Amino acid sequence: MSDPQILTEQMQQVKQRLAEVLAKAKQLGADAAEASMSKQQGLSVATRFGEVETVEFTNDGALGITVYQEGRKGSASTADLSDGALEQAVKAAIEIAKYTSVDPCSGLADAELLAYQPKDLDLYHPHTFTSEQAIDIAKATELFALESDERLTNSDGANFASYEGFKVYGNSHGQLVGYPSSRHSLSCMMIASAGDEMQRDYAYSVSRDYQDLWTPEQVGSIAAKETISRLGTRKIATQKVPVLFRADIANGIFGHLIAAISGGNLYRKSSFLLDALGDKIFPEHLNIVERPHILKGLASSSFDSEGVKTSDMDIIDSGVLQNFLLTSYSARKMQAQTNGHAGGIHNWQVSANGGDFDAMLKQLGTGLLVTELMGQGVNIVNGDYSRGAAGFWVENGEIAFPVAEVTIAGNLKDMFKSLALTGSDYDERGSIRTGSVLIEQMQVSGQ
Template sequence: MIPDIKELSIELHDVEEAVADAIKYANKLGVSASECAISRSSGINVGTRLGEVETVEFNQDGALGITVFRGQQKGSASTTDLTAKAIRAAVEKANDIARFTSPDPYAGLAPAELMATEIPDLDLCHPADQSAEFALEQALACEQHALQLDPRIVNSDGAGYSSHVGYRVYGNSHGFVAGYLQSRHSLSCALIAKSGDAMQRDYSYTVARNRDDLWSPEYVAKDAVDATISRLDSKKIATAKVPIIFRADVANSLFGHLVAGISGGSLYRKSSFLVDHLGKQVLPEWLTITERPHLAGALASSPFDHEGLATRDREIVADGILQTYLLTSYSARKLNMQPTGHAGGIHTWEVNTQVDDLAALCKQMGTGLLVTELMGQGVNIVNGDYSRGAAGFWIENGEIQYPVEEITIAGNLKDMLQNIVAIAGDVDMRHGVRTGSVLLEEMRIAGV
């Protein structure tokens, strides 16, 4: 059961026409501006545990949202029913709501001159088999293989497979209406290992637009086994200040805090540790971050943002200097600036690297902590204070000595970002921020 790409394209065209009709109807009601969007996805999620089927879910979700402006008054409504009658009713509801809302001088559409004029094909949609039989075959094969690889794997937290395909359409009264198809597939496995009376849990996963780009069930299984076994016989370490490596699969979270710090909503509320840092140094001089929204097949690629603004390659940070904030049209007006095409989030960040791989980064660090898991939400974006539970490995003379658990790492984000020493080439492609493992000069560890 593979969704037909031709049928999806026809449905996308029909929805684009429905969005255009909603905008036309809003105009007839005398609104000053309007916008309409719909994201729809359909697919399957399955879960297995110890060879038994736990969940099989087919789902289809998505709704059309309409926003109208009467001057600076704004009203919004939504509907999951895409018939002409239901869409018109939603437009009328939004119009009625707008009559009673308070004027907001910053409300309105993004500038017409910044709308996307070309919609490139970014190779984002690859429909795949969505039958329960195939999905369960993938999850069961992964878990079964994992349970046979090492006798220390004594239990499973389950395996899961998902496959979804859908589209996003956006239109507004500037005359912009466009959409694109997209897909997403994933496979995961979580395991439990035992040594003596102690147990450890870890997992592995793979995700891609194209199912052919997923790791095989056997590879995911082995990766999950290796990760879980490596955590056995974990120790606690003494409180200290030491260099720290964020492994690639957790390092993206470090740059995720940078995203939050330079996002318009945090900036105009003065609730960011990077207020007034545009044009200033936020990273080491050797470090550059480039946004690449049109990378074919990438998970965070998009031809336009959620306001219809054209996305384009841009340097976020160049030689350590912050080049741009991340602004929607609303936050841009609040800050008296231009929107940057980031309504809905970032579009594939590439972080430059210095060191070949994680092993070389550990050699460079010498002695310190390799963090492989972060826990808790102890991050204050307002002042940059950072404190999170962590687990990982203690490194001496550039080599892993033993696993570590039940510790807390702490610092301040501004210092952490500026004190990045090096980044390895072991880039994790499963995130919107593509970065390798990151070595920080020093952080505080709260241990025993």
């Protein structure tokens, strides 16, 4: 792992190389050009039953160059930053552009939308680990889990990873920006047995700053508790019931919203929310805001992958869809303006009206608590939703017993409109900060 000064020097060197590449592209006849490079270095270790399974050191990154010439686009990349390799990559991109179709919607983002002096969002918190220290962290996590209950008879092991790196982006509008970042993670997966039954579950933590990561004892203990709780599964009858998605998987519901309102699906007319801008698609209680500039945020960024500056944005206000998620290309296809979503979203926060997890269970009453989803049975074109699930049957607001091998089905339009409650039990380990989500009724297929 490098120290901060070395990483800063590396980033400055890459900025210089990007500037040279952009100048070379213009010199060789490109009308416009953009280039970027993301570099990552660090280590990842995996242990199982106290033995080391893998130790992986990472130090990689490649520079990508895209040129635009008379409405045509060509791209090339190289991991070799020598003068000869960079010139060859530029020439390759220009040569490729000659054979692509003219597309009036392609090109750089508009100059006035770019972030020329991006904010520092405190994303870089390096922490140096030797391989031995990383191994000890993983071993300790698994040991805490294994020693907590004799029914934990097997293990898929523990993994600890720590990475740091930087992203640099530049274009022929004169923008040349970048920032360093770090990411640390710790996970553990256990297997429990009771008679002929075996169940598996896991826990994980991820953060920009190692000091904010859950301890090995926390991760191991949660993994053990989650796994043990799944023993004793029963079948349930096929029926229509309320369904509560626990916070750690509820973000998937809003992940489908992201796909449905992303420009690429919209201009291709491949979304069930086509032309839904300004429509009430959720109940009035629901609000979703995007906050790209949260310090240390896992999805924070001052600019998107096209260099467009990010800003606070309402996505859903009182149930009404306020914005689509647009890149420069999709915006032009839709005769709109990009809003900084090339590369994804930036810290969504979902409002809460249902209280903590226990309060959400009480309001569920009798129904299904989903803690795991399987399969990919979601059709963004028409909104049809059908996925395998596991979790717990809840009676009178109390968890009664674990269930598995069920299928939950509905349509996303109906699910959105019948989203009765969102909890304050926020899961902050991803780009969507949401609590548990209660859907009024879904089809549950059991035995």
